[in-house]
Amino acid sequence: MLGATGYISSLLMPAIQASAGSSLVAVASRDRRGAEAVADRFGCRAQPDYAALVADPDVDAVYVPLPNxxxxxxxxxxxxxxxxxxxxxxxxxxxxxxxxxxxxxRAADRLVMEAFMYRFHPQQARAAALLAEGAVGPLRLVRASFAYPIASGSGNIRLDPALGGGATWDVGVYAVDVACAAFDRAPLTVSGQSTVRPGESVETSLAGVLDFGDGRRAVLDYSIDYGPCAEYQLQGESGTIVVPNAWAKDGEPGGVIVRTEKETWSEELPVVDHYQLQVEAFVEAARAGAASPLPLAASERTGRVAAALQAAAADATPVTVAAFSW
Structure with a gap:
């Protein structure tokens, strides 16, 4: 583990320890004392720096949760x-x-996977299955919202442009990923409006529209100005699938709600640790030499669309995604 912050030690390290087929071997941090304290807590060793951890012969895989x-x-x-x-x-x-x-x-014959933990929560698979089964008819619109407030002056790296901060690269990529995954493609064009909170140098809120063609769109909003909000909806021609706790925290139940003209029903799914499920899927693929559960092509698609949306909002001009260079 490259890092020993509270986020890492409270969510990611327990997930690795609990995961089948893997164990937590070592941690490194810029704060060596912090790394040693976390290592004592989790029964692993503290390496003096990132380079030493990466070189550790007992380490088979590295988790990189550093600044963007x-x-x-x-x-x-x-x-x-x-x-x-x-x-x-x-x-x-x-x-x-x-x-x-x-x-x-490819050269190293090793697996690289982006850590979108929400994709491994069973509620995502259930929502996708309901859509594929035709529970609400053909998909026409995705609505996705993800927001939580980060205070100015907090020292949070998400407010630092030099570290790749901004709402888009924190919460925005989740909303974009949901839309692209639901339509199983990138949009043709994107447009949006963004807000830069007074005193900040990154976009702190954004509302956007992704046009997938043939009257199919996604409407997104995300923010580090306000919240909390974490929900997406799959709007079909004859109903709506709602995932009201889309990026569920550890220990929170998941579920879906289906609304049609004839009926409404809800399904609650068991409490799971989607960080653990993510680690287990990654480990299984790495050990088997199998394809990534989240291919790099999907990550590139989400990154491209997010960057295009950020640019479109900054310039107040729609962007054609296929021609966008980022």
Whole structure:
């Protein structure tokens, strides 16, 4: 584990420890004392720095939850050391960097996967199955909202442009990923309006429209100005599938609600740790030499659309996604 923050030690490390087929071996942090304290807590060893952890012969895979601007470097360094890599979203911030990672992963014959933990919660599969079964008819519209407030002056890295901050690369990529996954393609064009909170240098809220053609669209809003809100809806021609707790926290139940003209019903799903399910899916694929549960092509698609939406909102001009260079 590259990092020892409260987020990492409260959610990711327990998930690794609880996962079948893997164990937590080592942790490294810029704060060596912090790393040692976390290592004592989880019964693993503290490496003096990131480079030492990546070089550790007992480590088979590395989790990279560092600031967005550091994902590329440490993913490439881990691959060069022969490690599989699970990387926090967004995987990278530029399209050219996806190619570098894909080439390095092929050369090393190692798995790289973006850590979109929500995709591994059973409620996502259930919503997709209901849509595929025709419960609400053909999909016409996706509505997705994800917001929670981050205070100015908090020192949060999500407000630092030098570290790849901004609402788009934090909460926005979830909403974009939901829409692209639901339609199983990238949109043709995107447009939006964004807000930069006074005193900040990154977009802190954005509302956008993704046009998938033939009258199919996604309407997204995401923010670090307000909240909380974490819901998406799959609007079909004859009804709506609602996932009201789309990015469920550990210990919270999941579920779906289906509304049609004739009836409304809800399904509650068992409480699960989707961080653990994510780790187990990653580990299983890495051990078997199988394809990634979340292919790099899907991550590149989400990153491209998110960057295009960010640019469209900043310039107040619609962007054609296929021609967008990021």
């Amino acid at each position: 601007t550091e994902h590329l470097e440490w993913t490439l360094r881990a691959l060069a050391a022969g490690k599989h890599v699970l990387v926090e979203k967004p995987l990278v911030l530029r399209g050219a960097d996806f190619a570098r990672i894909a080439d390095a992963a």
